Amino acid sequence: MGKVRTILTVLALGVVLTLTGCAQTQTDTAQTDVTRAVAVLHPTQGNNVFGTVTFTKVQNGIRIVADVSGLTPGMHGFHIHQYGDCSAPDGTSAGGHYNPHGVPHAGPDDDPRHVGDLGNLNANQNGQAHYERVDNVIAFSGGNNILGHGMIVHAGEDDLTSQPTGAAGARVACGVIGIAQPEGGM
Ligand SMILES: [Cu+2]
Numbered sequence: 001m002g003k004v005r006t007i008l009t010v011l012a013l014g015v016v017l018t019l020t021g022c023a024q025t026q027t028d029t030a031q032t033d034v035t036r037a038v039a040v041l042h043p044t045q046g047n048n049v050f051g052t053v054t055f056t057k058v059q060n061g062i063r064i065v066a067d068v069s070g071l072t073p074g075m076h077g078f079h080i081h082q083y084g085d086c087s088a089p090d091g092t093s094a095g096g097h098y099n100p101h102g103v104p105h106a107g108p109d110d111d112p113r114h115v116g117d118l119g120n121l122n123a124n125q126n127g128q129a130h131y132e133r134v135d136n137v138i139a140f141s142g143g144n145n146i147l148g149h150g151m152i153v154h155a156g157e158d159d160l161t162s163q164p165t166g167a168a169g170a171r172v173a174c175g176v177i178g179i180a181q182p183e184g185g186m
Contacts, residue, residue, distance in 0.1 A: 036139040038152035039175035041068060045089035049173035051129075053151055056136070056183060062138050066131040068153060071123035077168025078131065080116030080138070081150035084176035091171030093152035097162065100131065100143055107160035108133065115144045119128030120121065120158050130160045149173040 034057075041051040051068030080140070082095035098107060098116035106113035115137055119131035138146045153173040158166030 011184065016148060029151055034059050034147065034179050037140065037147060037179040038180040039177045041151060041153060041173040041175040042086065043070065043173055043182060044086075044091040047172040049153055051173060051175075053152070053175065053177075054180065055146065055177070056169075057140065061134045061136040062140070063134045064131065064138075066129070067124070068119050068121055068129045068131075069127060071121065071127045071129055071153070071172070072155075073123050073127060074130065075120040075122055075157035077152075077153050077156065077166055078118045078121045079114070079153035079158070079168075080146055080177065081152045084148045084150050084178075086150065086174035086176060088181075091152060091174040094152055094171070094174055098146065098149050099164075105160075105162070105164050107158075108125075108135065108137075110160070113137065116149070117160075119160065121153060129156070146177050147179060148169070149177050151177055153170050 037055040039053040041049065043049045048070040049068060050070055051066060053064065053066040056063045080098040082098050083093060085093040087093045097114040099114040103112035103114065106117055108117055108119040121127040121131050138144055140147060152171050154168035154170065155172050156169035158168040160166055
């Protein structure tokens with residue numbers, strides 16, 4: 001009986017180890033294969049700001065394209081925040097700026113900057129903003145991985161200087177950056 005139990009235990013352990021090994025391999029593959037990500041923006045309470053942000057791997061970085069509507073005309077801080085959590089009505093659950101290296105807040109072309117420092121959206125008289133930029137800091141893996149983090153649009157302008165947030169005010173839209181189907185895959 002004791003021998004049978006030992007054999008069963010060894011078999012069970014083998015199954016567990018095999019399953020763990022598979023899961024680990026799949027996770028690693030999925031991470032390195034990501035070429036495109038997306039965040040769908042929903043308004044925070046009392047706002048009507050909607051939009052989509054896509055992140056596509058290109059030769060010299062990641063191309064960010066955002067189209068956002070329902071804004072007041074002018075500049076609006078546009079950042080990746082620490083948490084992919086839009087559950088709070090005012091978006092504060094997304095935490096502060098995504099800043100894995102603990103450096104000061106700055107503009108998207110500055111070095112250093114928060115990984116999440118993407119500058120501003122510029123909305124026209126109809127409240128629509130189009131943003132396009134190839135960024136060399138954000139990534140889909142490693143220490144600057146943006147996947148699973150939050151995407152926030154603010155009520156006011158990011159002055160790119162004030163610490164730690166650019167004094168951009170309340171959060172008017174929130175989204176979560178998720179893995180998207182590769183381009184041409186749909
Ligand atoms: Cu922000």
